[in-house]
Amino acid sequence: MTAAQAAEEKVSALSKEFAQKATVTGRKLTKEEQKAAKKAAKKQERAKLAEESRRISSTLSAARFAEDGTTPRDHLENFAAFAKFDRNGLQLTLKAFARGAEGGVPPEVLKACFDMTEANMKASYEESGWGWNALKKQRELESEEARLLVAFDTDDVPRAFLHFRFEREEDQLVLYVYEVQVDQATCARKGVGRHIMLLAELIARRAGMDWVCLTVLNCNEAAAKFYERLGYKMDETSPQVSQMEGEEDASYTILSKRCGAKPATASA
Numbered sequence: 221m222t223a224a225q226a227a228e229e230k231v232s233a234l235s236k237e238f239a240q241k242a243t244v245t246g247r248k249l250t251k252e253e254q255k256a257a258k259k260a261a262k263k264q265e266r267a268k269l270a271e272e273s274r275r276i277s278s279t280l281s282a283a284r285f286a287e288d289g290t291t292p293r294d295h296l297e298n299f300a301a302f303a304k305f306d307r308n309g310l311q312l313t314l315k316a317f318a319r320g321a322e323g324g325v326p327p328e329v330l331k332a333c334f335d336m337t338e339a340n341m342k343a344s345y346e347e348s349g350w351g352w353n354a355l356k357k358q359r360e361l362e363s364e365e366a367r368l369l370v371a372f373d374t375d376d377v378p379r380a381f382l383h384f385r386f387e388r389e390e391d392q393l394v395l396y397v398y399e400v401q402v403d404q405a406t407c408a409r410k411g412v413g414r415h416i417m418l419l420a421e422l423i424a425r426r427a428g429m430d431w432v433c434l435t436v437l438n439c440n441e442a443a444a445k446f447y448e449r450l451g452y453k454m455d456e457t458s459p460q461v462s463q464m465e466g467e468e469d470a471s472y473t474i475l476s477k478r479c480g481a482k483p484a485t486a487s488a
């Protein structure tokens with residue numbers, strides 16, 4: 221029996237006992253009895269919160285790490301069929317990378333992902349007013365939290381990638397898409413972006429996440445249309461929703477999509 225269940229039983233037993241007393245004697249509960257009932261109810265609430273917090277932590281840990289609790293999970297192991305993209309004249313193979321996983325993240329893969337991001341995003345960052353901070357982007361990609369799905373062509377050249385992380389936002393579990401980048405010269409508008417985002421959604425759902433979230437710069441209209449097409453909506457944490465009157469317009473929007481279902485097994 222869990223702590224929350226035990227507390228719940230205690231509250232229920234106490235209420236029954238008090239109700240019985242009140243019915244038999246026709247009297248109201250004494251102050252002490254009321255105090256005891258309140259105390260038990262508070263204890264029950266605390267135990268419930270603690271149990272929920274434990275559930276969230278263990279789901280997050282199981283999402284990030286394999287059974288040993290320390291090695292990053294191979295997020296493609298259950299999705300072999302999605303690791304190939306063979307459409308619209310492209311033949312790509314997806315591979316998963318993370319620091320601490322077998323093979324880590326090879327420096328040439330990190331460099332290719334960074335270069336693709338810079339080529340695609342530098343102008344938008346500058347236009348947005350955020351400015352382009354190469355070091356910050358590199359650090360983001362190299363973070364221990366970062367999980368990468370990289371699509372290689374037949375010459376083993378990275379042509380698209382997705383950087384995501386599993387995060388907790390209060391009592392919600394989120395797969396946060398930090399980056400989705402497609403090589404514009406060779407692969408744009410051929411379904412690769414959609415494929416890799418759908419894969420991320422499947423991974424999120426299997427891992428028991430509640431949401432897939434991401435941030436898009438408002439000046440990046442193509443990306444906004446892309447996410448809209450995939451069903452993403454403005455999140456309630458987006459500055460446009462939470463903004464106080466008189467504050468300046470934000471240069472970005474937070475989008476989200478609800479994950480469909482909970483994992484098939486607790487360890488998934």
Ligand SMILES: CC(C)(COP(=O)(O)OP(=O)(O)OC[C@H]1O[C@@H](n2cnc3c(N)ncnc32)[C@H](O)[C@@H]1OP(=O)(O)O)[C@@H](O)C(=O)NCCC(=O)NCCS
Binds near residue numbers: 399403408410441
């Ligand atoms: C935005 C991006 C991820 C889209 O990936 P993609 O592989 O080119 O897009 P897809 O072919 O999967 O497009 C799926 C749908 O999204 C929409 N879409 C994609 N690119 C679009 C664009 N440039 N303009 C309008 N709609 C677009 C379309 O509805 C498209 O479906 P359709 O081609 O059947 O009409 C990719 O072009 C990219 O890397 N852009 C530069 C980097 C970037 O902005 N990343 C997002 C940062 S938040």
